[in-house]
Amino acid sequence: MIYLDNNATTRIAPAVLQAMASVWERGPLNPSSQHAQGRIARSILDQALAQIGRLLGADIEKPGGPQLILTSGGTEANQLAMCGFGDSHRPLVVSAIEHPSILEMAKIWKAEGREVTFLPVDKHGVVSLESLQQTLEHRSGESPLVCLMAANNETGVLQPIFKAAQLCRAAKAHLHVDATQAIGKIPFDFTALEIDSLVFAPHKFHGPAGIGGLLIAPHIPFKAIWRGGAQQLGMRPGTESVPLAVGAASALQLACDSLHQMQAEIQPLRDSFEQQLQNAIPGLVIHGGLAERLATTSCLGFPHIDRQSMLMGLDMNGVCCSSGSACASGSSEPSYVLQAMDVAAETLQGSLRFGLSKFSTPVEINDASDRIINCFNRLRP
Numbered sequence: 001m002i003y004l005d006n007n008a009t010t011r012i013a014p015a016v017l018q019a020m021a022s023v024w025e026r027g028p029l030n031p032s033s034q035h036a037q038g039r040i041a042r043s044i045l046d047q048a049l050a051q052i053g054r055l056l057g058a059d060i061e062k063p064g065g066p067q068l069i070l071t072s073g074g075t076e077a078n079q080l081a082m083c084g085f086g087d088s089h090r091p092l093v094v095s096a097i098e099h100p101s102i103l104e105m106a107k108i109w110k111a112e113g114r115e116v117t118f119l120p121v122d123k124h125g126v127v128s129l130e131s132l133q134q135t136l137e138h139r140s141g142e143s144p145l146v147c148l149m150a151a152n153n154e155t156g157v158l159q160p161i162f163k164a165a166q167l168c169r170a171a172k173a174h175l176h177v178d179a180t181q182a183i184g185k186i187p188f189d190f191t192a193l194e195i196d197s198l199v200f201a202p203h204k205f206h207g208p209a210g211i212g213g214l215l216i217a218p219h220i221p222f223k224a225i226w227r228g229g230a231q232q233l234g235m236r237p238g239t240e241s242v243p244l245a246v247g248a249a250s251a252l253q254l255a256c257d258s259l260h261q262m263q264a265e266i267q268p269l270r271d272s273f274e275q276q277l278q279n280a281i282p283g284l285v286i287h288g289g290l291a292e293r294l295a296t297t298s299c300l301g302f303p304h305i306d307r308q309s310m311l312m313g314l315d316m317n318g319v320c321c322s323s324g325s326a327c328a329s330g331s332s333e334p335s336y337v338l339q340a341m342d343v344a345a346e347t348l349q350g351s352l353r354f355g356l357s358k359f360s361t362p363v364e365i366n367d368a369s370d371r372i373i374n375c376f377n378r379l380r381p
């Protein structure tokens with residue numbers, strides 16, 4: 001099996017598994033318990049949180065500094081942010097290509113009569129800063145909540161977060177960044193970017209599934225959504241999973257340590273993958289190919305092909321990929337991300353996403369290219 005669906009989720013790194021196992025082996029660990037075992041749990045958890053904060057450029061140990069809230073994953077962290085920061089009088093501004101965990105909420109809010117703006121993207125899949133600026137000017141004094149992803153999950157296209165942050169600061173808007181696809185793949189410094197909140201999910205960078213995080217800049221008012229115990233300052237009540245937090249910290253450490261090496265190795269691999277396919281398939285389109293994008297993502301439009309048939313054909317031939325966001329799979333509609341990019345109909349229907357990882361090898365990539373070309377040749381009209 002050749003696994004090229006790493007934007008959906010990644011294989012756990014052996015060192016991460018080991019780090020988590022050693023914590024699980026320490027017995028029951030509830031950081032809120034007042035006995036010795038609870039104190040051990042608290043200490044391990046706090047160390048893991050501090051390590052995650054440091055690696056993301058946020059000193060969460062500093063009194064009055066940023067806060068890190070653990071969640072069950074990227075979806076919950078995004079929704080916690082939207083509900084925690086977005087009171088009903090606050091206009092919401094989202095890009096048209098956000099992940100469903102943001103977009104579906106935005107659509108519900110709009111249907112409920114709240115002020116919601118969807119920002120367009122250009123044909124390369126980059127959000128229009130001009131539209132953001134115009135919207136912020138139009139909503140001046142209303143302190144909007146702006147949600148922008150750092151990298152798109154389907155195309156891997158990087159979004160202009162730095163410039164968006166400058167515009168939002170000038171307009172006194174809250175900028176929430178969904179960095180679920182970007183963290184662990186590109187350098188990220190929360191404090192230097194001066195954004196207000198950030199989401200990450202370790203299962204995207206060889207860490208465990210079932211945990212995610214919301215990082216919040218100092219002094220940002222937050223409305224608690226759930227009720228329960230006092231864990232995580234009451235912002236996300238419930239017992240924290242110490243082993244998962246350690247797994248998250250360990251995966252982030254590994255990812256950050258090998259960031260430059262990984263980029264240097266994966267990009268040529270991804271480029272050679274695309275080159276081989278382009279040489280064999282006339283009219284193949286690389287969505288977002290001219291934009292800055294993640295080295296691990298290749299979103300390809302196969303001309304005059306039905307993507308579901310191609311996906312199934314590849315699956316039967318041992319290649320795992322996807323037809324868009326895993327969260328939207330099962331939908332028969334073509335990708336809303338590619339539609340927002342105005343992708344031509346003949347490739348829109350035949351678009352698939354391939355996601356590489358640091359475990360992808362040249363042999364695998366060459367093999368996958370051959371299988372994809374064969375599958376395309378069998379299916380094409």
Ligand code: PLP
Nearest residue numbers: 073074075099153178180181201
């Ligand atoms: N945001 C983006 C950009 C994603 O790619 C994903 C997952 O694919 C999510 C949020 C949701 O993350 P999770 O699956 O951990 O809930």
